[in-house]
Amino acid sequence: RNSKAAMLSTVRRSVMRTPVLRAASTRAFSMAYDAEFGSKLFTGAVADKYLKKHGETAELLADSDWTTKKADKVAAAVMDWGRDNGATVFTHWFQPLGASSVRHGLTGQVQNYMFTFGKDGKPNYKFTAEELLKGETDGSSYPNGGIRATHTAGGYTILDPSSPIFMRGDTIHIPTVFISWTGHALDEKTPLLRAEQALNKAALRLLNALHYHVEGVLSNIGLEQEFFLVPRDAYARRLDLQMTGRTILGKNAPRGQEMCDHYFAPLNQHALECIKAIQEEAFMLGIPLRTRHREVAPNQYEMAPFFGTATTQIDQNIMVMQICEEVAARYGLACLFEEKPFADINGSGKHNNWSLGTACGVNLLNAKQVEKASGSTEIFPVLMSAIVSAVDKHGDLMRSSIASPGNDFRLGACEAPPAIISTYLGDSLTNFLDGYRSGKATAYSPPKKMLSSGCDSVVDFEVPAEDRNRTSPFPYGGHRFEFRAVGSAQNVSFVNTVLCTITAEAFDEFATAIEGGAKPQEVAKKALDEHWKVIYNGNGYDPEWLVEAGKRGVWRIDSGVESINAMSSDKNVALFDKMKVMSKIEVDARRDVSLQHYAGTVEMEALCMVDMVKQQIIPALKEAGIATDGVTKALATVEKGLAGMHAEGDDLKKATLARTLRLETMIEARAVIDATEAECPAHIWPLATYRELLFLDKNQDANGNTV
Secondary structure, eight states: OOHHHHHHHHHHHHTTOOOOOOGGGSOOOOGGGGGGTTTTBSSHHHHHHHHGGGTOOGGGGGSTTHHHHSHHHHHHHHHHHHHHTTOOEEEEEBOBTTOTTTSGGGOBOOEEESEEEOTTSOEEEOOOHHHHHEEEEEGGGSOOTTSOBTTBOEEEEEEOTTSOOEEETTEEEEEEEEEETTSOBOBSHHHHHHHHHHHHHHHHHHHHHTTOOOSOEEEEEEEEEEEEEEEHHHHTTOHHHHHHSSOSSOOOOSOOSTTOOSTTOOOOHHHHHHHHHHHHHHHHTTOOEEEEEEOSSTTEEEEEEOOEEHHHHHHHHHHHHHHHHHHHHHTTEEEEOOSOSSTTSOOOBEEEEEEEEETTSOBTTOHHHHHHHHSOSSHHHHHHHHHHHHHHHTHHHHHHHTOOTTHHHHBTTTSBOOSBOOBOOHHHHHHHHHHHHTTOOOOOOOOEEEEOOSOTTSOOEEEESSOOOTTOSSOBOSSOEEETTOBTTOOTHHHHHHHHHHHHHHHHHHHHHHHTTOOHHHHHHHHHHHHGGGBOOSOTTOHHHHHHHHHHTOOBOOOHHHHHHHTTSHHHHHHHHHTTSOOHHHHHHHHHHHHHHHHHHHHHHHHHHHHHIIIIIHHHHHHHTOOOHHHHHHHHHHHHHHHHHHHOOOHHHHHHHHHHIIIIIHHHHHHHHHHHHHHSOTTTOOSOOHHHHHOHHHHBOTTSOBO
């Protein structure tokens, strides 16, 4: 090899060559480990131990009134807990707008020690109720859609009592909301808490009208988090992966996912040790990451917890994403959450399983549970009818909630549902609701059927009568809906804000009609007759569905940019305002931040393409004696598209130009550039290839480094 190739080879061997941590360096999971689950979470027995020193118990935390009456006791207990565990720093931990895919951890925080220095120069430990409950920061330095400016910058963090305080390392994390001096929400969480409040109020009103009296209703979710783990030394040789989380260029490897050989295969041993360490840290934070498995694409994995309340689950998911990125680095890997990091193999999603529960634990989307708890067979079909109507009325808003740059590559691509918002109920529930709107008033009893394997030694087994439909964006699964189209890099606060808000409105409308004298079955019938079109139990990938959906008039917005803009339509602004979730100013701000985020993401990707081609690929091609005219010409179209974006001042127009640049111009340029990779000798090609990035099983040495 020539000197340059030899130098490149040396760099490849030396970059990030620290051996990965071995299994022996992590604690084995054992019965003794059970005692550590939730040990870093200030709730239950952990909180009880320290609150008792101050005359209280953990039951105090169950009622948010403690924030106004006994915050001093909680602050003192938290400080004692921290000092006993080596945590003498605290931070208010909040969720800024525009964080997905770009902000490490997706959160904002400023960390302060819990002490001041006395006259003797020694630390004086003190943590007050005011410090626990409230903080102040510069609201103008975060994406805010014009709500804040340098001369009007006040922003405040206020403790969220619905999500437990937790400890990580030497720092106590206090989940908070983030509010401007004018009272407008600057974060993802505040609208979610307002939406939960609206849902609770509307659901109680409707259930009372149906003579079922409960103390409260809230949404519960379970998030299936998908991600890629790739070798970090290969990652370090990809500017695009480092800057944007996805490959802007790259020829396919000789092997992809065409053999369907990755799904549920045994976990790669390097990846497994990393995932075990992630789970261990999550368990100590009280995050029940129960499931781990391989996904469809090579080097793709999934982890999922048990169900929990929406606000807590979202906080935990955000922390899990941060832990994944940090732990992966310690194991010689890079964790990728971007929705489409590689071309021509599946991208990643975050399935948002969503249900409604009462304060006493009854799942309102489980027909048998509701009937048993209420003694009524009418509640379940009424609730389901309301939800069906909400999906049909506000499918545009549901589509807006999942709009992200990465999802523009996924939706409808046989790896995620299409951008047509419908719901799958299955034949049995569909037939039941059809009968209900026709006057039948029987109980819904989900049918079961028995299956035989044909093997005498294997016992026959019971399965649901309904098959799984993975092509629907919002299928019903027997006791919950699964919003399948959510992107893996997203903070799902807005997704659940939308689900809670549209459901609250539907419940309110049903309650008004019933309180006005209408019979519940009549109200449900009217809603089902009007919105039946949104129910679709067929194959969402079938080209004929695109035609049929158009005839039915259900919501379809293919463009992520258009769907973002739809967020602030008159209909949606009126909805959020009516349900007291967001004002017009807040909705418009979120639209603007999302448009800016979209355009900014594309700009980074295009600039990476320009730098990689000019600084790495063209020199390599010249060294290999390969003509560069086609590459230069293709790159010029990308630079022209970038210039057009930079010249545009309107957010919507700029994002629209960005979408064209990304989905048309850059894809065409990539085809030309990737073709040269096929011609260039491997020892000269300057970028880590798909083969090096995607096959941990095949090309790692004993320490997990790329060979």
